[in-house]
Amino acid sequence: METVGQIIRAKRESLGLLLRQVASYLDIDQAILSKIERNERKPTKDNIIKLAEILKLDKEDLLIQFMSEKIAYEIVDEDCASKVLKAAEQKVKYLKSNLVKS
């Protein structure tokens, strides 16, 4: 299973782009991008959106990978992780059905 970092690095290299080129498009230091690609730092949502643009990756797919990775790391240490995700699904449904902008 590929991490977001691995996906990004593979695609960047296949496009022949340099860290500093992509980082400049994201408006961050290349050091951060280097770390993101090696899973040493987490990208922001904005990073992901711009990465999808410049690397020609599907934006929704990449966002799903990004968010699910974040959630997975939050709960992987719990032995009730699976129950948490199922409960979260119910809560999301409930929240969406009651969604009133505040």
Place this chain on the structure above:
Amino acid sequence: METVGQIIRAKRESLGLLLRQVASYLDIDQAILSKIERNERKPTKDNIIKLAEILKLDKEDLLIQFMSEKIAYEIVDEDCASKVLKAAEQKVKYLKSNLVKS
């Protein structure tokens, strides 16, 4: 569907405990507990554990409610929320199977 705050308030009142009594057990100001019960602040994990103790609630259940609520709020605004949760399930499985302590 009950929120963690609602569960806590209902149980605290049914036990006849005061905000300041419970808050003191949690080692926080009663203002925070008041806000937690009204979903104006999020409890910490430690808060949840101590709340389960003093309110005689099932600790695992309460933790599941707490964590799933947190996750639900993180993704409720995404229209791909359901896909994210499914992807997260896969990632958790993968991470757990490869779990090596670092």
Place this chain on the structure above:
DNA sequence: TTTACATTTGACAAATGATGTCAAGTAAAA
């Protein structure tokens, strides 16, 4: 080997968000 370039690393700074305190406010019962 030297040079040039891409990437990595770690120390640190700035910004943001989470967590908490406090004191004054409301409301209702004694």
Place this chain on the structure above:
DNA sequence: TTTTACTTGACATCATTTGTCAAATGTAAA
């Protein structure tokens, strides 16, 4: 009207996140 429980909002403190920078490392061509 005094007391009691709770609520509210301004603010302080602290941790985490996000970023910068410059030096170190690796690598391959001149």
